[in-house]
Amino acid sequence: xxxxxxxxxxxxxxxxxxxxxxxxxxxxxxxxxxxxxxxxxxxxxxxxxxxxxxxxxxxxxxxxxxxxxxxxxxxxxxxxxxxxxxxxxxxxxxxxxxxxxxxxxxxxxxxxxxxxxxxxxxxxxxxxxxxxxxxxxxxxxxxxxxxxxxxxxxxxxxxxxxxxxxxxxxxxxxxxxxxxxxxxxxxxxxxxxxxxxxxxxxxxxxxxxxxxxxxxxxxxxxxxxxxxxxxxxxxxxxxxxxxxxxxxxxxxxxxxxxxxxxxxxxxxxxxxxxxxxxxxxxxxxxxxxxxxxxxxxxxxxxxxxxxxxxxxxxxxxxxxxxxxxxxxxxxxxxxxxxxxxxxxxxxxxxxxxxxxxxxxxxxxxxxxxxxxxxxxxxxxxxxxxxxxxxxxxxxxxxxxxxxxxxx
Ligand code: CTP
Numbered sequence: 001x002x003x004x005x006x007x008x009x010x011x012x013x014x015x016x017x018x019x020x021x022x023x024x025x026x027x028x029x030x031x032x033x034x035x036x037x038x039x040x041x042x043x044x045x046x047x048x049x050x051x052x053x054x055x056x057x058x059x060x061x062x063x064x065x066x067x068x069x070x071x072x073x074x075x076x077x078x079x080x081x082x083x084x085x086x087x088x089x090x091x092x093x094x095x096x097x098x099x100x101x102x103x104x105x106x107x108x109x110x111x112x113x114x115x116x117x118x119x120x121x122x123x124x125x126x127x128x129x130x131x132x133x134x135x136x137x138x139x140x141x142x143x144x145x146x147x148x149x150x151x152x153x154x155x156x157x158x159x160x161x162x163x164x165x166x167x168x169x170x171x172x173x174x175x176x177x178x179x180x181x182x183x184x185x186x187x188x189x190x191x192x193x194x195x196x197x198x199x200x201x202x203x204x205x206x207x208x209x210x211x212x213x214x215x216x217x218x219x220x221x222x223x224x225x226x227x228x229x230x231x232x233x234x235x236x237x238x239x240x241x242x243x244x245x246x247x248x249x250x251x252x253x254x255x256x257x258x259x260x261x262x263x264x265x266x267x268x269x270x271x272x273x274x275x276x277x278x279x280x281x282x283x284x285x286x287x288x289x290x291x292x293x294x295x296x297x298x299x300x301x302x303x304x305x306x307x308x309x310x311x312x313x314x315x316x317x318x319x320x321x322x323x324x325x326x327x328x329x330x331x332x333x334x335x336x337x338x339x340x341x342x343x344x345x346x347x348x349x350x351x352x353x354x355x356x357x358x359x360x361x362x363x364x365x366x367x368x369x370x371x372x373x374x375x376x377x378x379x380x381x382x383x384x385x386x387x388x389x390x391x392x393x394x395x396x397x398x399x400x401x402x403x404x405x406x407x
Contacts, residue, residue: 005034005035005179005183005384005387006031006034006035006036006178006179006182007034007035007036008035008036008037009035009036009037009085009086009182010036010037010039010083010084010085010086011031011036011037011038011039011084011085011086011087011088011178011182012038012039012040012041012080012081012083012084012086012087012088012112012116013027013028013031013038013039013040013041013055013059013087013088013089013090014040014041014042014087014088014089014090014092014096014109014112014113015040015041015042015043015046015050015055015089015090015091015109016043016045016046016089016091016092016093016095016096016109017043017044017045017046017047017048017049017093017095018045018046018049018091018093018125018126019049019125019159020090020091020125020167020168021042021046021049021050021091022049022050023090023091023168023171024040024046024050024055024090024091025050025054025055025058026171027088027090027171027174027175028040028055028058028059029058030171030172030175031088031175031178032058032059032060034175034179037059037061038058038059038061039059039061039064039080039083039084040052040055040056040059040061040063040064041063041064041065041080041108041109041112042055042063042064042065042109043065043096043107043108043109044065044107045093046065047065052065064076064080064108065107065108065109066108067107067108067111076108077105077108077111077112077115078115080112081112081115081116081117084116084118085118085182086118086119086120086121086178086181086182087112087113087116087118087119087120087121088120088121088123088174088178089109089113089120089121089122089123090122090123090125090168090174091123091124091125091126091168092122092123092124092125093124093125093126094124094126094130094131094133094136094139096109096110097122097124097136097139097140097143098135098136098139100113100122100139100143100148101138101139101142101143119149119181119182120148120149121148121149121150121151121174121177121178121181122143122148122149122150122151123150123151123153123168123169123174124140124150124152124153124166124168125153125166125167125168126153126166127158127160127162127166128158128162128163128164128165128166129162130166131153131164131165131166132164132165149177149181151169151173151174151177151247152165152169152247153165153166153167153168153169154167154168154169154170154244155167170244173244173246176225176386179386180229185226185229185230185390186230187230187231188230188231188397189227189230189231189232189393189396189397190230190231190232191231191232191233192227192231192232192233192272192273192400193232193233193235193270193271193272193273194227194232194233194234194235194271194272194273194274194275194396195234195235195237195264195267195268195270195271195273195274195275196220196223196224196227196234196235196236196237196274196275196276196277197220197236197237197238197239197260197264197274197275197276197277197278197280197310198215198217198219198220198221198223198224198236198237198238198239198241198277198278199215199216199217199220199238199239199240199241199278199279200212200213200214200215200217200239200240200241200278200279200281201239201254201255201256201257201259201260201278201279201280201281201307202239202240202255202256202281203256203257203281203283203284203285203307204255204256204285204288205285205288205289205293205302206288206289206290206291206292206293207289207290207291207292208292209293211281211283211284211285211304212240212281213279213281214279214361214362215239215278215279215361216241216242216243216361216362217238217239217241217242217243218243218362218363218364218385219277219326219366219385219388219389220236220238220275220277220278221236221238221241221243221245221246222385222386222388222389223275223277223389223392223393224236224245224246224249225246225249225386225389226386226389226390226392226393227389227393228246228247228248228249230393232273233250234248234249234250235249235250235251235252235267235270235271236249236250236251236252237252237254237260237263237264237267237278238251238252238253238254238278239254239255239260239278239279240253240255252267256281256284257280257281257284257307257308257310258284258307258308260278260280260310261307261308261310261313264310264314268314268317268321271321272321272322272400273321273322273323273324273396273400274314274318274321274322274323274324275324275392275396276310276311276314276323276324276325276326277326279328280307280309280310280311281307282306282307283304283305283306283307284304284305284307285302285303285304285305286303286304286305287303309344311323311325311344311346312343312344312345314345315344315345315346316345318345320403322347322348322396322399322400322403323345323346323347323348324346324347324348324349324350324392324395324396325340325341325344325346325348325349325350326349326350326351326352327340327349327350327351327352327371328351328352328354328360329351329352329353329354330353330354330355331353333351333352333353333369334351334369334371334377336351337349337351337369337371337377338371338372338373338375338376338377340371341371341372341373342373345373346373347372347373347399348370348371348372348392348395348396348399349370349371349372350368350369350370350371350388350392351368351369351370351371352366352367352368352369353367358382359382364384364385365382365383365384365385366382366383366385366388367380367381367382367383368380368388368391370395
């Protein structure tokens with residue numbers, strides 16, 4: 001299920017001429033799926049990489065790229081600029097960024113940018129050397145200082161064969177940023193220090209094998225992104241995860257539960273809030289072989305010893321901090337979650353039934369129950385993990401307020 005966070009919102013999608021222009025189709029499709037109305041404006045060069053017909057078919061809006069096409073009605077660039085609630089430029093080329101920084105309007109897209117006075121989100125994509133070029137970097141800084149928003153490109157192998165930053169950011173990240181700009185995420189956690197754990201831990205058996213679990217880290221990373229967008233300082237202690245951390249977050253990568261314990265301890269004094277979304281392994285192999293274990297004909301018995309419960313330990317020395325834990329259950333969700341909140345000293349347990357469709361591991365949605373140590377529970381509907389992250393942070397804000405009111 002897709003949440004219609006952008007229902008009825010009017011987005012101008014500017015597409016400049018780079019190899020990543022073909023990805024505009026996926027971005028446009030995602031925006032439309034989330035309910036947005038999308039008007040695509042392409043540069044002439046962009047048409048060499050993707051046809052207007054493709055984007056027109058996806059958005060069901062005529063695609064424009066020419067300043068001087070005769071038309072009935074008003075002046076094209078002014079009308080489009082008035083229509084849009086936000087402008088997303090993906091990909092943004094070095095050329096377009098340079099023109100914007102210099103205030104040049106010499107085609108329809110750059111002219112609309114000049115006539116547009118609401119949020120503009122740029123997603124640069126270009127060759128690594130071009131991206132690192134000091135002139136391009138200066139232009140990006142100039143635009144940032146003027147209030148333009150950016151989703152940084154990610155690193156990887158580029159079309160030109162070089163490695164490094166320059167790939168257009170993932171569609172999810174671009175759309176999430178646009179949503180947060182359009183939906184006006186409140187800066188209600190400005191300055192709050194939040195420690196978040198995410199992902200699985202890996203407990204090694206030998207140098208090549210480990211015990212782990214199916215956590216992807218999506219929930220914890222969503223909380224980190226939401227917290228940064230709301231103005232918090234975020235330290236994300238992350239077990240191995242394929243996700244790219246949200247910009248603005250300090251990441252502390254760890255592997256084992258012991259390493260996570262150490263990293264959490266190092267930042268616990270610093271934080272005001274701890275959100276423990278990591279799926280910490282409850283056990284680790286008692287011994288870890290120095291060399292690779294060799295197969296033998298006989299059965300192999302592993303002896304596992306318990307890991308420390310990090311959450312419970314934090315609960316005991318929390319002081320005035322707000323602590324949020326998670327619980328993945330398969331039965332008696334509410335009762336067990338309440339008990340967990342009481343036992344572990346958490347102010348809130350976010351519990352989910354991992355057997356339900358749309359909840360649990362490696363999906364973008366979740367169905368959660370909030371459980372409190374006083375026995376209260378609140379069931380939430382199926383929602384995107386980012387939306388749930390915001391609900392959790394709303395709750396954190398309320399719990400902090402209640403704590404402050406009680407002296
Ligand atoms: N947790 C932790 N340290 C551990 C185990 C769990 O900090 N060694 C935290 C998780 O980050 C999460 C919560 O505790 O916030 C999850 O608890 P869960 O694993 O569901 O419960 P357990 O305590 O393992 O109890 P059970 O085995 O009954 O599910």
